[in-house]
Amino acid sequence: MPEPVRTTILALLLALCAAAATAKEAAPAAADPALEARMARITAELRCLVCQNQTIADSNAGLAVDLRRETRELLRQGKSDAEILAYMTARYGDFVLYRPPLKGTTALLWFGPAAMLAIGGVVLLLVLRRRTKMAAEAFEPDDDETEDAADTAAASAASRP
Amino acid sequence: MKRFWFLIPLAAFLALAVVLAVGLKLDPREVPSPLIDKPAPKFALPRLDDAQKTIGLDDLRGKVWVLNVWASWCVACRAEHPLLVEFAKKRVVPLYGLNYKDKREDATAWLARFGNPYEASLHDFDGRVGIDFGVYGVPETFVIDQNGVIRMKHIGPLTPQVLETKIAPLLKKLDA
Numbered sequence: 001m002p003e004p005v006r007t008t009i010l011a012l013l014l015a016l017c018a019a020a021a022t023a024k025e026a027a028p029a030a031a032d033p034a035l036e037a038r039m040a041r042i043t044a045e046l047r048c049l050v051c052q053n054q055t056i057a058d059s060n061a062g063l064a065v066d067l068r069r070e071t072r073e074l075l076r077q078g079k080s081d082a083e084i085l086a087y088m089t090a091r092y093g094d095f096v097l098y099r100p101p102l103k104g105t106t107a108l109l110w111f112g113p114a115a116m117l118a119i120g121g122v123v124l125l126l127v128l129r130r131r132t133k134m135a136a137e138a139f140e141p142d143d144d145e146t147e148d149a150a151d152t153a154a155a156s157a158a159s160r161p
Numbered sequence: 162m163k164r165f166w167f168l169i170p171l172a173a174f175l176a177l178a179v180v181l182a183v184g185l186k187l188d189p190r191e192v193p194s195p196l197i198d199k200p201a202p203k204f205a206l207p208r209l210d211d212a213q214k215t216i217g218l219d220d221l222r223g224k225v226w227v228l229n230v231w232a233s234w235c236v237a238c239r240a241e242h243p244l245l246v247e248f249a250k251k252r253v254v255p256l257y258g259l260n261y262k263d264k265r266e267d268a269t270a271w272l273a274r275f276g277n278p279y280e281a282s283l284h285d286f287d288g289r290v291g292i293d294f295g296v297y298g299v300p301e302t303f304v305i306d307q308n309g310v311i312r313m314k315h316i317g318p319l320t321p322q323v324l325e326t327k328i329a330p331l332l333k334k335l336d337a
Binding site: 049062067094 | 192194262292
């Protein structure tokens, strides 16, 4: 057999092996790795609704597999990332986005923790300022005796079942 | 005024407790659908009983109808099925099935065994129409009005309570 023919046959056989080995899961990856990488990047931003703590990229739930297929399809049609995210939110709501958009209904979600921290800080500041103005007699004596008593109290509290 | 200040932490605690208690009662699996009060997605699917005939959204315009997403592999569908059979007997509105990601033979056998409450079932083999309807957990039930607008969605098996308190009043309001 001439060399080029042999190489071609070998290559075809190898390609067949690869196709058989990856037939179920990764066939599209072999088809277009760039598209697959983009699909993986987009679906990693999306929550799988069946198993809510996984991304669509990670999940093997039937719906996640289908949505990866849809994402691939949309990418092939030349849709942008934003268009694909819009496609998902139109069907499943903002809940599918791991990074929810900033708008009226999500303002509490975005700023709630910072607001709580700010409130705590203001309260702390007010209390501390008031205490600096108070006379020393207003406080309980801070001697060794009370410290020991506090220690024993803490120790007995810790040893309680 | 000042002597009640010690109540503020208590009030804050109670407020937080109420918020968390409400949060505990919410079902995180019930994701509100963005499709409520939006036109139902367009579809055209083969009938389960006759692959040659298709049913599309436009065929169902002008009447209020209920779409129930089901599958023979879905355990919860079996639980709600007797209720659907009862509901269909009353003939209030036409009930259509969306047979979701199911084999035709399995689905047909399932209906033969448990009864067929559906006017017709649409065969959504690859689940694409299901995706357009935002289906993520079978069974799901949609109420669609005369103009093809989705008015309600229920996720999970129907219960007599859901039928009476949510669906029946809505159907009455829609003048079905």
